[in-house]
């Protein structure tokens with residue numbers, strides 16, 4: 111039987127190697143060992159993704175490999191998903207998506223998974239989502255929150271466009287706005303006029319809960 | 326040279342003449358406000374103030390007016406027929422944007438066309454010029470004016486401007502565009518602003534025309550200016566175009582006047598009128614402004630105006646005894662016995678006969694169109710019996726649920742209540758003598774007897790409640806509570822109750838003390854009776870300046886002419902550039918963009934200030950760059966303010 115450390119290292123390596131079959135096996139091992147599924151995902155797969163990021167920045171890994179890493183992360187996530195435990199259930203709905211011009215959706219998908227696990231109704235618009243689509247979807251579904259993800263400094267300013275659009279159309283009082291993704295920050299969120307920011311998926315659920323309580 | 330300041334808001338229209346060289350008050354006058362036609366009261370006060378001084382009409386270089394005319398017209402839903410044209414926004418979208426309790430838009434018809442822009446100022450969809458032309462042709466004869474409002478017109482007004490041009494080709498009727506009146510996001514609020522403006526333009530124009538005619542008959546060739554909701558002045562021509570900006574001009578004149586008379590930079594101004602107390606704070610010489618826009622009669626506008634609180638607890642508050650035998654003051658407002666007695670000679674007799682101070686009147690309220698039904702019967706009965714006591718009404722209409730119906734008629738303004746008020750108590754004390762003192766004395770006696778106390782005790786109790794209520798409201802506004810608490814909300818609020826105890830000095834067994842850290846300036850005729858006591862409770866200084874009773878009239882004369890223009894510079898990527906809004910002007914580097922924005926802001930603000938009647942114009946530029954770690958510069962908000970003195974002109978100068 112593998113130890114906890116073995117399993118986390120195995121998951122990380124599978125993501126770095128971009129091997130979806132191996133990552134699936136490690137994910138199953140994590141479950142067999144009664145490990146916390148969310149911990150396996152964050153301390154295992156996500157750590158692996160960090161290494162991938164570093165290597166990409168250093169120029170030793172390339173885009174096709176990164177795509178395989180993403181595949182590996184997703185296949186582990188599929189195994190772990192049903193076992194993700196959450197503290198609470200939040201009866202609310204959210205429109206989520208990655209902002210226009212940006213295709214980095216791994217983080218968004220993890221946030222989505224965590225929200226769904228908390229019984230939040232999630233309308234996922236996917237990635238490279240035009241700003242009007244967020245507003246239209248929120249209007250159509252009467253969602254409580256719009257959650258936007260951006261991984262690039264070159265696209266994050268579009269988040270302000272979405273907030274401006276809500277203000278312009280008089281929807282700002284009705285819909286809360288949450289932002290996230292590596293380059294964003296609390297200060298950024300405040301300045302674009304968003305209601306909440308979170309560094310990672312666990313915090314995202316907490317922030318979401320707080321938003322709904324405040325409402 | 327001299328100036329005349331007039332404030333026509335509450336029961337009285339006040340006027341002052343000031344020497345414009347040294348700002349000394351030369352003469353002052355008061356005359357009753359004439360709600361059916363404001364211009365009559367205004368002209369009366371003008372004559373009165375002129376005749377009570379040695380100033381010749383030829384020496385008058387400026388006449389400035391603060392009036393609640395526009396506010397009243399909007400509340401009473403009066404005005405012309407407006408055709409609304411929406412661009413890139415549907416009527417159904419307007420319904421979604423509309424705040425829950427807001428009233429429907431007072432428009433004759435709404436037409437929606439393709440068009441509008443995105444947040445980046447780029448056209449979403451081109452205008453359908455033919456369809457718009459058709460629509461304009463179809464409705465132009467049925468309406469008095471047009472309002473045009475497009476999505477993101479504050480980022481790019483070109484569609485609104487184009488439509489305005491099309492309309493002007495077919496009719497000379499006024500066209501009001503959203504972006505002309507509001508530089509802020511929020512198409513719903515901009516639309517409300519444009520529609521209400523288009524609607525009340527003829528009403529404000531009529532007032533201006535009659536006042537100007539009266540001025541020239543009296544040989545005054547000075548410019549006429551109106552006070553804006555933020556306290557600045559605008560000349561008659563601009564006031565006619567931007568009529569909506571005169572809403573809140575009454576409170577604005579009060580605050581500016583109070584601040585001016587106190588010669589202090591940080592104060593709270595309280596204007597105690599006959600029906601309402603206006604409270605507004607002044608920081609660093611500027612009144613607190615509601616940047617998001619004033620709400621009027623349930624309509625949220627984008628009109629920048631003073632953030633003044635109107636507390637309905639002046640002299641007209643109803644003094645009553647509830648079913649538990651507890652004495653209450655307000656929140657309902659009634660006609661004081663002293664004034665009602667002048668209209669109804671039978672009042673005093675009835676007070677003695679029925680041992681009551683509470684009456685109903687129908688003729689003193691809004692006229693009721695013949696509606697039939699039980700409420701109509703009640704209305705007719707009251708009209709017949711007035712001043713009517715509840716006993717008489719019940720006797721007349723035996724099986725009708727009178728209590729219920731009366732409440733409904735009263736709330737909707739079809740019936741007015743007459744009762745004992747603080748104004749009556751002031752008559753008894755000899756502080757006021759305008760009304761029938763005897764009726765007030767009679768009423769005070771009846772209520773004191775019912776409560777088993779002396780008349781002096783009744784006076785003390787009512788006074789204590791009124792002073793405390795004003796002190797409490799002021800305290801609420803100076804704390805973060807102010808935004809959360811609605812005046813007259815029926816629900817007891819624990820936070821307010823605690824604040825109330827704090828002002829009274831004890832919370833249970835704990836002694837507490839609080840003190841306001843700015844002085845209170847009191848203006849308005851009854852100020853001297855209230856403000857010192859309110860200030861004492863809040864442990865601060867009270868200032869009752871000379872000429873306090875005409876503070877608002879002074880405030881309407883001492884303001885500046887101000888015009889502001891808001892701009893945005895934002896960074897875009899791929900390719901990297903800096904774009905200036907409104908209008909989408911693209912630059913390759915930030916400083917050239919900002920420089921252009923400031924230049925454009927100055928030009929626009931200058932043009933508007935000059936048009937509004939300013940001279941000696943000076944600029945203030947506020948630039949706020951948003952810069953983030955890791956990302957750097959993202960956008961910059963720029964506001965250019967042009968401020969000048971009103972250009973004076975008189976017969977003598979010519």
Ligand code: B12
Nearest residue numbers: 163212213214215216217259262263290291292310311314
């Ligand atoms: C994987 C990846 C890719 C994959 C994306 C696959 C996919 N389906 O997502 C691929 C290969 C497609 C890719 C492409 C590109 N990428 Co890339 N990519 C990365 C990489 C390595 C990892 C990102 C990731 O998934 N992280 C793991 C997740 C789990 O973390 P996360 O996203 O931060 O999410 C967490 C939190 O932020 C938060 N969160 C996220 N979203 C939200 C939303 C809300 C509402 C909340 C509350 C919280 C929240 O919770 C999440 C979970 O805890 C990063 C490098 C790095 N170190 O980040 C570069 C990186 C983001 N990419 C970069 C670049 C430049 C590109 C390309 C332009 C490369 C190119 N030249 O073509 C293209 C972009 C194409 C486009 N238009 O979007 C740059 C961005 C630089 C910048 N300007 O900001 C980075 C930073 C690499 C670098 N150092 O240069 N990339």
